[in-house]
Amino acid sequence: MNTEAIQIVRKSDRSQVDCQLLSNLKPSDLLMVERQWEPARQLIHQHLLAAGTDRSCWPESLGWDWKRKAPLLAQLAIGGYGIVESNAWQAVCLVDCVSHHSCLPGQLGKPLVYLDFIEIAPWNWNVAEIGQIGIFGACGTILFERVIERSFDEGFRGRVGLHALPQAESFYRDVCGMMPLGKDAAKENLIYFERTK
């Protein structure tokens, strides 16, 4: 994997911490990442249960289980990026550069980078219901910036598309400046977002 020295932000004191941005992540690497994240997921799950938090407020990806999808993940021709600090995966993403095209008026049919998967480590999640603010910040935004860079590298002029989970819609609309193009029935009614330069 190619590495790039970058920094992320420790939320508790706003200090910047050295880490690596890794390229050429494979879909099957997701299983290794998930193994590392699983104990933290379970802990959050237990705390949410103990706090009696309504399920509608739980992090939407809390119960995702990629283990059963290992054979399918191994067949996917997509790649991605990850942020590693002290041997711990802080965030990862996977992108598809061949299968998706723009739906934006004026860009219709032009190729784009589709953000297939992006997730930050559970210990970085903001879960107010159990008083967790997360350890490191900016991880997701850094990965998103790298995805846009990939779009330019591919000659796609910064075009990026994705289907946001409901709890993430405001991030992609307000922080990333993406345009919501409506619910996609083919993706379980998740809202499809797209941006261009």
Place this chain on the structure above:
Amino acid sequence: MKFQKNRHNSDWLQKAALEEAQHRSISVGGLASRLGVLQPTERGPEVFGQFVEFGRRRLRLTLEQLAERADTDLEELVQIERGLCGAPSPRTIHNLAQVFQLPTNAVAEVAGLVQSRDKRLDHAAYLFAARSEPTAMLNEQEEHAYQEFVKVIVESSVSE
């Protein structure tokens, strides 16, 4: 925010951390939707195991014969029938579907490899699991297998 190689700029980084913290999540669902992870079925591998076992017995096949006919690893097949195989390989699914003369995608849905498109399948799977709980006495062959197994258990406990 501006997104053009700003990640080495300290001000941008601090702003990114602040803004990201204002939002609940950054998760997307493309891959999760495609692979059926978004709304995971709570159906375990036991239902698929029972389904394969019944399919095999209807054809009056032993596990070895089914493994041969489906060109599948016997060990994997045993794990599947025992409900211990969380992720049968797509090739195994395809070959089993051929032997059982069923659509591959439907068999993949029962195995939980892909998301059920028809919610009736989930309900039917639970019904199948409930109705296939055996209540009949062991037949001669099962009784023999059971006794053979018990004999080994007893002998091994004596020799300890």
